Amino acid sequence: MELRKDYILDRYVIVSEARGKRPHEIKEIEVKEEPVACFFCPGDESMTPPEIARVSDEKGNWKIRVFQNKFATVVPQGVSEIRTDNRFFTFSDAFGKHEIIVETPDHSKHTADLSVDELKEVLQVYSDRITELSKINGIKHVNVFKNHGGEAGTSIVHSHTQIIANNFVPSTVREELDAIKKFQSCPYCDIINIEKGSYRRCFENELFVAFTPYASRFHYEIWIFPKHHINSITRMDNNMLWHMAEILKKVLVKLKEMNVPYNFFLHYHNDPAYHFHIEICPRQAIWAGYELGTDACINSVTPEEAAKFYRGE
Numbered sequence: 486m487e488l489r490k491d492y493i494l495d496r497y498v499i500v501s502e503a504r505g506k507r508p509h510e511i512k513e514i515e516v517k518e519e520p521v522a523c524f525f526c527p528g529d530e531s532m533t534p535p536e537i538a539r540v541s542d543e544k545g546n547w548k549i550r551v552f553q554n555k556f557a558t559v560v561p562q563g564v565s566e567i568r569t570d571n572r573f574f575t576f577s578d579a580f581g582k583h584e585i586i587v588e589t590p591d592h593s594k595h596t597a598d599l600s601v602d603e604l605k606e607v608l609q610v611y612s613d614r615i616t617e618l619s620k621i622n623g624i625k626h627v628n629v630f631k632n633h634g635g636e637a638g639t640s641i642v643h644s645h646t647q648i649i650a651n652n653f654v655p656s657t658v659r660e661e662l663d664a665i666k667k668f669q670s671c672p673y674c675d676i677i678n679i680e681k682g683s684y685r686r687c688f689e690n691e692l693f694v695a696f697t698p699y700a701s702r703f704h705y706e707i708w709i710f711p712k713h714h715i716n717s718i719t720r721m722d723n724n725m726l727w728h729m730a731e732i733l734k735k736v737l738v739k740l741k742e743m744n745v746p747y748n749f750f751l752h753y754h755n756d757p758a759y760h761f762h763i764e765i766c767p768r769q770a771i772w773a774g775y776e777l778g779t780d781a782c783i784n785s786v787t788p789e790e791a792a793k794f795y796r797g798e
C-alpha cells in the first residue's frame with residue numbers, strides 16, 4: 486500500500502493492491518431497460534429539440550447530430566454575470582447551453598465500435614462546438630463529456646456525448662492551470678516524456694500517448710495527451726484529431742471488453758500554458774465517506790496493474 490500525490494495537484498490517493506480476484510476479471514452485467522422508443526434513432530428526429538448541427542454521408546443521411554438537451558440544466562437566458570451579495574452569497578442565473586451530440590445513427594453501436602475515421606469526425610464536432618459556443622457572450626468554458634452506462638450517469642443507451650457550456654471555468658481546469666504556472670516550463674510535457682517509458686504507459690502513436698496516471702483515483706483511470714504542447718482541441722488539425730481518435734478507440738475497446746461504465750471529459754483552457762488532455766474514468770468502485778470527506782481516495786487497482794490490462798499483458 487502506498488500514498489501517492491497527483492503529479493502537480495494537491496490531491497492524494499491511497500493505492501492498495503486488491504486481494505483475490507482482479508477487478509477486470511469480474512464482468513459486470515449491464516441490466517438495462519430499453520426505452521420503448523429511442524428518439525436518438527433515425528426516423529425520430531422530430532422528437533428531439535431543433536437540430537443545431539449535423540454531419541452527413543454522401544447520400545445525405547446524418548452520421549452525427551447535435552441538438553439542445555431536452556432537459557437542459559442551463560439555458561442561454563438571463564444574467565450570465567456572477568456577482569456576490571452580502572460577502573458570502575455568489576450567484577447568477579443558470580446561464581449556458583446544454584447540448585447532445587448523437588455520435589452514430591446506429592442504436593447498437595458503442596463509441597468503442599466506431600471506426601477511427603468515424604471517431605475522428607466526432608472529435609471534430611467536439612472541437613467545432615467548443616469554437617461555436619465560446620463565441621456566446623457570457624460563456625467562459627465549454628465542458629465536453631461522456632457518460633457511458635447507468636453508474637456513470639446515463640439512462641440512454643444510444644451513443645452520445647453531452648456538452649454543457651458554462652459562465653465559469655470549472656475548478657478542476659483552473660487548479661491544473663494554476664499548478665502548471667508554478668513551473669518554469671509545462672510540467673505535463675515532462676510528465677509525458679517520463680510516462681512514455683514507465684510501467685504506466687499504455688498506448689502511443691506518432692502524436693499521442695495514453696498512460697494510467699501515477700495517482701489514479703479510479704480503477705483503470707487513463708489519460709490521453711498530445712505529445713506536443715497544445716492547449717486546446719480547437720487548435721488541432723485533421724491529422725492530430727485522427728491520431729487522437731486512434732488512441733481513444735484503443736482505450737474504449739478495452740473498456741468495452743471489461744464492460745464497465747465510464748466517464749470521459751476533455752480538459753482544455755484558452756491560456757497557451759495549458760496542456761490539453763482527455764481523462765477517462767471507469768466507474769467500477771463507489772466513492773464513499775472517506776472520498777467525499779477528504780477529496781483523497783482509495784484505489785485498489787494500482788495504475789501499473791491497470792496499464793498491464795490496457796497493454797493486454
Ligand SMILES: [Zn+2]
Pocket residue numbers: 523524525526591592643
Ligand atoms: Zn437509438
Ligand SMILES: [Zn+2]
Pocket residue numbers: 671672673674675713714715759760
Ligand atoms: Zn505541455
Ligand SMILES: [Zn+2]
Pocket residue numbers: 657661752762764
Ligand atoms: Zn485534467
